[in-house]
Amino acid sequence: MQIEKVYEPQRFEPHWARWWIDSGVFRPSGASERVFALVIPPPNVTGSLHMGHMLEHTEIDVTIRWHRMRGENTLWLPGTDHAGIATQMVVERKLAEEGTDRRTLGREEFERRVWAWKREYGDTIKRQMIRLGVSCDWGRERFTLDPGLSRAVREVFVRLYEKGLIYRGEYMVNWCPRCHTALSDLEVVKEETAGNLWHIRYPVNGSDRALVVATTRPETMLGDTAVAINPKDERYGDAHGRTVQLPLMDREIPVILDTLADPEFGTGVVKVTPAHDPNDFEAGKRHNLPKIRVIDETGKMTAEAGRYGGLDRFEARLRVVADLDDLGLIEKIEPYHLAIGKCQRCKTVVEPLISTQWFVKMKPLAEPAIRAVEDGRVQFVPENWVKTYNEWMYNIRDWCISRQLWWGHRIPAWYCGDCGAITVSRETPTACVHCGSGWLTQDPDVLDTWFSSALWPFSTLGWPDDTVDLRTYYPTSLLITGFDILFFWVARMIMMGLEFMGDVPFRQVYIHGLVRDAERQKMSKTRGNVIDPLEVTEKYGTDAARLSLLLGAAPGTDIVLTEERMVSSRAFANKIWNAARFLYLNMERSGVEPEVRGPGAAETLEDRWIFSRLNRCAEAANRAIEQYRYHEVAQVLWQFVWHEFCDWYVEIKKLRFQDNSGLTNDWRNVLSVFEMSLRLLHPVMPFLTEELWQRLTPDKTGRPVSIALAEYPQPDPALANETAEKEMEILQEIITAARNLRADMKADPKQQLDGTLYSRTGALDLAVRHIDVIQKLANVRLELSPGTAPRGGGILRSTPEFDLVLQAPAGQIEAQRQRLEKEIQQLEKVIAGSKRQLGDDTFLSRAPVPVVDGIRRKLADYEAQLEKSRSALEGLPA
RNA sequence: GGGCGCGUAGCUCAGUUGGUUAGAGCGCCUGCUUCACACGCAGGAGGUCACAGGUUCGAGUCCUGUCGCGCCCACCA
Numbered sequence: 044m045q046i047e048k049v050y051e052p053q054r055f056e057p058h059w060a061r062w063w064i065d066s067g068v069f070r071p072s073g074a075s076e077r078v079f080a081l082v083i084p085p086p087n088v089t090g091s092l093h094m095g096h097m098l099e100h101t102e103i104d105v106t107i108r109w110h111r112m113r114g115e116n117t118l119w120l121p122g123t124d125h126a127g128i129a130t131q132m133v134v135e136r137k138l139a140e141e142g143t144d145r146r147t148l149g150r151e152e153f154e155r156r157v158w159a160w161k162r163e164y165g166d167t168i169k170r171q172m173i174r175l176g177v178s179c180d181w182g183r184e185r186f187t188l189d190p191g192l193s194r195a196v197r198e199v200f201v202r203l204y205e206k207g208l209i210y211r212g213e214y215m216v217n218w219c220p221r222c223h224t225a226l227s228d229l230e231v232v233k234e235e236t237a238g239n240l241w242h243i244r245y246p247v248n249g250s251d252r253a254l255v256v257a258t259t260r261p262e263t264m265l266g267d268t269a270v271a272i273n274p275k276d277e278r279y280g281d282a283h284g285r286t287v288q289l290p291l292m293d294r295e296i297p298v299i300l301d302t303l304a305d306p307e308f309g310t311g312v313v314k315v316t317p318a319h320d321p322n323d324f325e326a327g328k329r330h331n332l333p334k335i336r337v338i339d340e341t342g343k344m345t346a347e348a349g350r351y352g353g354l355d356r357f358e359a360r361l362r363v364v365a366d367l368d369d370l371g372l373i374e375k376i377e378p379y380h381l382a383i384g385k386c387q388r389c390k391t392v393v394e395p396l397i398s399t400q401w402f403v404k405m406k407p408l409a410e411p412a413i414r415a416v417e418d419g420r421v422q423f424v425p426e427n428w429v430k431t432y433n434e435w436m437y438n439i440r441d442w443c444i445s446r447q448l449w450w451g452h453r454i455p456a457w458y459c460g461d462c463g464a465i466t467v468s469r470e471t472p473t474a475c476v477h478c479g480s481g482w483l484t485q486d487p488d489v490l491d492t493w494f495s496s497a498l499w500p501f502s503t504l505g506w507p508d509d510t511v512d513l514r515t516y517y518p519t520s521l522l523i524t525g526f527d528i529l530f531f532w533v534a535r536m537i538m539m540g541l542e543f544m545g546d547v548p549f550r551q552v553y554i555h556g557l558v559r560d561a562e563r564q565k566m567s568k569t570r571g572n573v574i575d576p577l578e579v580t581e582k583y584g585t586d587a588a589r590l591s592l593l594l595g596a597a598p599g600t601d602i603v604l605t606e607e608r609m610v611s612s613r614a615f616a617n618k619i620w621n622a623a624r625f626l627y628l629n630m631e632r633s634g635v636e637p638e639v640r641g642p643g644a645a646e647t648l649e650d651r652w653i654f655s656r657l658n659r660c661a662e663a664a665n666r667a668i669e670q671y672r673y674h675e676v677a678q679v680l681w682q683f684v685w686h687e688f689c690d691w692y693v694e695i696k697k698l699r700f701q702d703n704s705g706l707t708n709d710w711r712n713v714l715s716v717f718e719m720s721l722r723l724l725h726p727v728m729p730f731l732t733e734e735l736w737q738r739l740t741p742d743k744t745g746r747p748v749s750i751a752l753a754e755y756p757q758p759d760p761a762l763a764n765e766t767a768e769k770e771m772e773i774l775q776e777i778i779t780a781a782r783n784l785r786a787d788m789k790a791d792p793k794q795q796l797d798g799t800l801y802s803r804t805g806a807l808d809l810a811v812r813h814i815d816v817i818q819k820l821a822n823v824r825l826e827l828s829p830g831t832a833p834r835g836g837g838i839l840r841s842t843p844e845f846d847l848v849l850q851a852p853a854g855q856i857e858a859q860r861q862r863l864e865k866e867i868q869q870l871e872k873v874i875a876g877s878k879r880q881l882g883d884d885t886f887l888s889r890a891p892v893p894v895v896d897g898i899r900r901k902l903a904d905y906e907a908q909l910e911k912s913r914s915a916l917e918g919l920p921a
Numbered sequence: 922g923g924g925c926g927c928g929u930a931g932c933u934c935a936g937u938u939g940g941u942u943a944g945a946g947c948g949c950c951u952g953c954u955u956c957a958c959a960c961g962c963a964g965g966a967g968g969u970c971a972c973a974g975g976u977u978c979g980a981g982u983c984c985u986g987u988c989g990c991g992c993c994c995a996c997c998a
Contacts, residue, residue: 898940
């Protein structure tokens with residue numbers, strides 16, 4: 044058998060990757076357990092894969108594999124970033140045709156091309172989406188891809204509309220002048236920016252005085268239709284009922300009394316621009332003020348802005364300020380920090396504009412969703428996300444769902460050219476429902492993508508039809524996702540699920556951390572600080588990348604991902620690989636077939652021990668996955684495989700193997716433990732374990748075709764063996780003590796040292812039985828003697844169980860002296876601590892008995908140990 | 922302004938319900954090319970658990986406050 048010295052993941056992953064993906068979309072029948080998850084982008088669509096996805100998919104994948112290996116059927120619902128994934132597929136293919144490596148392009152250029160290709164290859168994209176089983180309705184292009192989802196979207200829209208929960212209204216919306224679309228509140232990101240607060244004088248008509256208003260956006264003054272003061276603000280009593288002259292526009296506008304003005308802030312006087320500020324808009328409604336739009340959809344000043352018309356809004360600001368300054372109307376300018384809203388997608392400064400849009404009334408939908416979480420029908424892991432969820436749900440605002448984009452589900456509303464009324468309909472209407480006219484035009488807008496995403500848990504199962512899938516799989520059991528889309532998606536799925544299915548969409552929501560880079564920055568495509576999964580999986584292997592992510596994935600914490608971590612994960616993969624290499628090569632040498640026949644009799648201590656440890660490991664791993672403690676899974680397996688199986692078990696077994704010995708019990712047990720370890724590891728490191736498992740069992744008859752379908756090891760009380768664990772522990776202590784002494788005296792590793800092991804306990808008998816193991820692993824030759832070590836016999840290390848004395852080469856006792864002195868110091872410290880506790884009556888009376896007993900026992904050990912160390916120190920030659 | 926979270930070894934982080942001398946990986950130091958693995962083996966150094974109080978027989982763990990950091994939400998011009 045040829046096995047490479049170093050594990051080269053690239054050689055094995057592509058083959059299994061294909062299987063991995065295919066296996067994902069498998070539909071069980073009569074499922075008992077359901078898993079609800081996002082699609083894992085196929086490896087050939089890596090363009091859309093980033094570390095955040097990878098973490099999410101890894102956690103999902105671990106969970107799915109675990110369930111499947113436990114014989115529980117899973118349904119994995121492929122999910123939602125259809126357009127993104129499909130586009131990336133096209134782009135990847137296009138690049139491959141061109142022979143361009145996407146990594147040489149750079150993010151920006153890549154994104155640019157994605158957008159270009161999106162338009163150019165729209166048709167191909169749609170076909171690809173069909174292949175992926177995803178769906179999208181390309182609104183502006185007027186054809187429908189997936190009748191299912193489109194139908195569900197229209198159904199929901201119509202039902203909500205008929206219930207009065209969807210309405211069309213003129214409101215202030217967040218408008219992106221670059222994307223030319225309205226945005227929901229959530230799509231606006233606030234950015235702290237240094238700006239100015241301009242104080243502008245507005246002369247009061249029929250009076251000498253002027254009202255000074257403070258504003259951060261002077262250009263909007265062109266659209267002012269009032270000036271507000273607080274009714275309680277005594278400073279401006281004389282201005283009540285008067286008007287002011289709006290500078291630059293020479294318009295007379297009223298002074299209104301409104302709580303909009305906060306006497307504490309600025310001058311206490313506010314300019315009111317109902318067309319360009321949400322607060323002013325509300326105030327304008329209260330006072331029936333005209334709304335003058337001075338900025339248009341492209342961010343340019345309108346004709347209403349007089350001589351500033353046509354100017355860019357930022358240019359206009361400079362001109363307005365300059366002109367006001369010329370007129371001597373600038374009272375002062377103070378620097379001011381403000382949060383400017385920007386478009387999440389393109390970072391353009393958002394412009395609040397009055398516009399007619401479609402909205403969903405959220406309060407009636409939010410209330411049942413709040414209750415569902417409160418009474419535990421939906422459970423968050425970790426639980427503290429409930430607070431965040433509630434915070435948002437209790438303060439929820441109506442949701443602007445119409446978008447002026449060219450992709451998306453088109454709004455099923457038609458306007459009548461004759462009577463102007465709206466017809467909302469599931470099917471394309473032939474006549475206006477109000478006047479019967481046939482002159483109908485569909486609303487050109489499309490829906491927010493999150494609108495259809497919110498329907499995903501049931502639309503993917505066939506809703507609105509009453510399908511078997513729907514009845515079987517709704518509600519699903521688990522959603523794994525990031526908190527960044529808690530509001531965008533999770534909350535809305537819960538609301539829609541309750542509204543249309545009458546039940547929650549999922550029982551549990553596991554919320555993972557965000558992936559951050561070494562500088563603690565959130566990794567995101569737009570920020571450009573991503574570690575490219577393509578690169579790292581190629582460099583370190585997908586298994587190593589997965590393991591690195593999992594090791595950091597403690598619930599409730601973010602993940603800092605560094606290359607160092609992947610280096611060590613790769614080392615672990617290599618360690619497993621080489622353990623296998625050792626086993627397989629030795630099997631050949633021994634004439635053993637590389638297959639597993641199940642464990643043989645556990646005749647030796649190390650066998651009883653490793654089975655007991657394996658059992659504990661299985662127990663911990665199962666529990667950890669069940670509780671979504673992925674970091675613990677990884678850690679527990681790492682510890683067991685490396686530091687128990689490799690470091691001790693295999694090392695001991697080396698002494699047992701002889702050439703051509705055939706299939707001994709030793710072999711059967713080693714292989715059995717290794718094979719079970721592979722199965723335990725499989726969800727965490729699928730490729731490596733699959734490859735090794737296949738090599739281990741070349742004859743597949745009677746076995747699952749893949750390790751992914753093999754049984755996940757479950758804890759078995761019959762394997763637990765306290766005695767073996769305790770004995771092995773002492774054996775390890777003896778060996779470690781000997782190695783310690785060797786290191787202290789700087790012994791040549793090749794030189795076998797003589798010594799004596801003294802013991803009055805079972806350790807002596809243990810040592811007698813395992814003297815070969817001790818002598819080989821520590822490279823010493825020991826005599827065994829009952830009793831305790833005599834003074835001055837050599838250098839010593841002792842435990843409550845035994846004293847080990849080695850003959851020190853001359854001149855190497857100084858290290859021993861220092862070590863003993865330090866040890867004595869430490870012991871004195873802990874003895875003092877224990878004594879203090881045991882001397883305290885309240886402690887004795889209140890602490891539980893086992894705790895007190897434990898400390899008593901420990902104190903006795905410490906004291907015995909101290910005695911030995913002191914005596915050893917005194918026994919050292921001066 | 923409101924809410925959430927974090928501050929533990931040089932670095933990145935664990936530490937389930939308070940209970941023996943606080944852990945891991947990386948890095949560092951010492952010694953080893955021992956025929957599975959230098960992506961390795963053996964050994965080692967390194968922490969007043971941010972600070973100050975409090976509860977308790979006992980606090981890294983619970984409570985209060987302070988300082989520092991991060992995130993989310995919010996219509997104060």
